[in-house]
Amino acid sequence: MAKKPGNSPSAIRHRAAKTAAVMASPSAAALAPPKKRTSIAQFAREVRSEARKVTWTTRRETWITSVMVAIMVVVAMIFFWVVDFGVSFSINQVLKLTAGG
Secondary structure (H helix, E strand, O other): OOOOOOOOHHHHHHHHHHHHHHHHOOOHHHHOOOOOOOOHHHHHHHHHHHHHOOOOOOHHHHHHHHHHHHHHHHHHHHHHHHHHHHHHHHHHHHHHHHHOO
């Protein structure tokens, strides 16, 4: 069996040292100066521009997705009913056996 590259103790120590160095250094967000406050009007403009990027599903896509969810709910319901029936039947049989008939 071939040995995987990078699994030697020295390679592991090297990766651990690199990780520790990255974890010890302050993040870029902590070093950045605080952001300038924006006005309510600027905020509203940015919200509108982001809202324009939203893509909505069509009626057909929504209908298909809803039908698929309903089908999966029915399938899950049948599955859990069968499992519940099987476990219940098994437990009743074991209890009848232990009660002596």
